[in-house]
Amino acid sequence: MHISLSPDEEQYFLKAVTLRKLRKKQFLLQEGDISKGTAFVIKGLLKVYSMDRNGVEHIIQFAPPGWWAGDMKSYKTRQPATLFIDAIEDTEILWIRREDLDQLYTQIPVLERFFRILAENSVINYQERLIGTLSLPAAERYYAFCSKYPSLIEQLPQKYVASYIGVTPEFLSKMLKNKTA
Numbered sequence: 001m002h003i004s005l006s007p008d009e010e011q012y013f014l015k016a017v018t019l020r021k022l023r024k025k026q027f028l029l030q031e032g033d034i035s036k037g038t039a040f041v042i043k044g045l046l047k048v049y050s051m052d053r054n055g056v057e058h059i060i061q062f063a064p065p066g067w068w069a070g071d072m073k074s075y076k077t078r079q080p081a082t083l084f085i086d087a088i089e090d091t092e093i094l095w096i097r098r099e100d101l102d103q104l105y106t107q108i109p110v111l112e113r114f115f116r117i118l119a120e121n122s123v124i125n126y127q128e129r130l131i132g133t134l135s136l137p138a139a140e141r142y143y144a145f146c147s148k149y150p151s152l153i154e155q156l157p158q159k160y161v162a163s164y165i166g167v168t169p170e171f172l173s174k175m176l177k178n179k180t181a
Contacts, residue, residue: 009108016100022046022087028069029085035074037097041065044091045152047160049084059163062088062149062156068118069093088156133166138175141165 005013020039022028028046029035039046046063048071060083063069074081075098096104105112132144142165146153153161162172 003110003114005108005110012107013104013111016104017094017096020093020095022091022093024087024089027084027086028093029071029074029081029083031082031084032080033074034078035071035081037095038068038070038075038101039063039085039093039095041067041069042092042094044093045088045155046085046091046093047088049163050082051084057163058166059160062152062160062164064149064152068122072119072122088160138165138167138171139179141167142172142175 017040019042022044028039031051041063043065046067046069047059048061048063048069049057049059051057061067061069069085071081071083071085073079074083101111101115105115132141136144142161145161145165158172159169162169165172167175
């Protein structure tokens with residue numbers, strides 16, 4: 001979805017965002033921190049994940065260029081984050097602090113509608129992902145991943161793809177080997 005802003009609105013928006021650069025493996029957010037804003041990826045790639053008691057990553061989302069990333073629960077409730085967000089590669093983001101975004105909603109009402117639609121689309125994506133995780137076999141989850149992130153399938157280490165679809169890297173390797181056999 002695209003929106004049009006007047007030159008004044010555009011300037012107001014640009015003053016509210018900050019360009020930030022993250023190095024590969026640098027955290028944008030760690031579990032326990034309070035999320036103070038949201039990130040729009042301009043260049044690079046972020047991963048959003050949780051960590052279980054055994055130290056195993058469970059990737060919830062990848063955020064390539066053009067995608068938003070954040071811990072919505074921490075952002076909205078100001079409670080400690082349950083997610084980690086870090087850069088898979090050198091990444092540039094536009095960072096918007098919560099307070100600045102709230103001001104933007106007041107100053108530029110079309111942005112509130114824009115972000116509401118983004119949030120609705122995000123809920124739809126998470127519902128589809130949850131249903132797939134609960135009901136689809138691993139191979140179908142893999143093909144759904146390929147459909148959702150076609151540009152990433154060759155770019156990502158297999159362990160990240162495995163984590164996203166909820167299998168071990170060994171299982172994914174064996175599954176892909178059997179597919180080509």
